[in-house]
Every structure is written in C-alpha cells, then in structure tokens.
Amino acid sequence: MDRSTSADECLVSSTLDIISGKWKMVILFHLMSEPNLRFTELMRRIPGITQRVLTKQLRELEQDDIIARTIYPEIPPRVEYAMTEYGQTLRPILEMMHHWGANHLHRSRARME
Amino acid sequence: MDRSTSADECLVSSTLDIISGKWKMVILFHLMSEPNLRFTELMRRIPGITQRVLTKQLRELEQDDIIARTIYPEIPPRVEYAMTEYGQTLRPILEMMHHWGANHLHRSRARME
DNA sequence: TGCCATAGTATACTTGATGTAACTAAGGAG
C-alpha cells in the first residue's frame, strides 16, 4: 500500500498500517492485560482465529517491534509473546479507541430504533 | 467482517471498522482542516485516489455519520462534504495517531541504519 | 454545433487479506 500521498496524513496512516488488520487489536488487547501469553493461549482467548492467521499477525507485530517473541527450547515447544516497551506506547491509542468504540456501539444501537 | 469475537476487543475493532480503509484517514484529515470541500477539491488534495473509490469511502463515512453531504442543485453540480459533530469526536484519536505515526516513522528510519 | 466542467455510474479486472484443511518435528505417556 502506498500511503505516502502527502506529508501530513501519511503519519496517521503509518499508525493505521501497524494496527489495522482484523485481529491485531484483539491480540494487543490480550497482551496488554496479560503480559506473557503462549501461542495456544492466544488461540484460546481469540475464538475464530486460525493458526495460520495468528502466526502471520504475530510475525507482523513482531517485525514492527510491537511485540516480542521468546522461544524456550523445550519439548513440546514453548513460545511466549509479550508487548515490547515500544508496543506499550500504543496503549493510550488503544484505550481511546476502546472508549470511542464503546460509545459508538451505544450510539449505533440508538440510531437503529 | 465479524469482529464480535468477544466483549472487550470488539469495542476497539468497531472504531477500527470506521477509520480503516486506505483513504478514510486522509479524507478525514483534509475535512478536519478545511471545513467544507467539494468532490473535485478532495480529488485534487488526494493524489492517487480514483473517483469510484473516493465516492465509496465518502458514502461509507456518511453512512457512519462521520461526514455530511450537502447537495446544491446547480449546474454544474455542487456537492460539499464536511465533518459532522459526531465525526469531530474522532479528532483526539486522529491527533494521537498523527503523533504516534510521526514518532514511528522517525524511529523506523533510525532502525534502518 | 461541439466542447467544457462536475459528480458521479458501470463494468471488468487485479491484488491482498483472510480462511480451510492437512501436514510436520520431537519427545513423553500408555
């Protein structure tokens, strides 16, 4: 995607590039409340996501330094995911979106009637 | 898209549903700084977007009550777009994303070296 | 009469993101 159309708005879009994606916010929300989660623990907390997609989203978040992946060389394998210090800087945005979203759903329901 | 996977995170995702989309933020950013813009003015300010896509994104934002569309029955036709009062409530989120995005780009460039 | 502008539609196409299902390695339990 080419978001660099002009100087100003690409800054917003660069944030959007990181957090958009069907499951990323969901993943980040879980990792925000629970500091270390294994692959299967995330799977269980996110009904509907598949292994392939979870893997992909985690890898992308890792590449962007939002989350960190720690491998414990055990059998069966253990891999833990946690937010990085940098990822924590997204917290205010996530919280604002959480509040706005709550209000928005409320409002949407009101408009339905 | 089915974002209603569980109670908490769908609130964040419902915000994302509104503002994600390749050009929506760009559109909102222009409408935030300039209160009333016509279709072609938006086209000119957003290089790369096509008529079909601009139309579609505007309609979606209008449906979500983020922007308002005013038709002036003139020849040639004149249609103006402006943020609604409700759309204005997105401003803090857009501004946070703007700041985070600025810092992120800065950081990305630093990590390149 | 022909050309311009505005704000779109219509149609066909490409791409990217997501989903489905089966398969893998490695060692432990029974």
Add this chain to the structure above:
DNA sequence: CTCCTTAGTTACATCAAGTATACTATGGCA
C-alpha cells in the same frame, strides 16, 4: 508402537478492497 502435545508450515480457495477505463446528464461558452 501409537497417540498426544506445541507451534507452527504448506497448498489451495475465497472474498473484500482497490484499480482502470469508459460512460452519463446538464447547461454554459464559443
């Protein structure tokens, strides 16, 4: 010897999003 687990991978199918291009109505201008 077979099944179980974890954290994936691989091949394939699908679906939404975005792109490209041509077309429309209306009246003003020359």
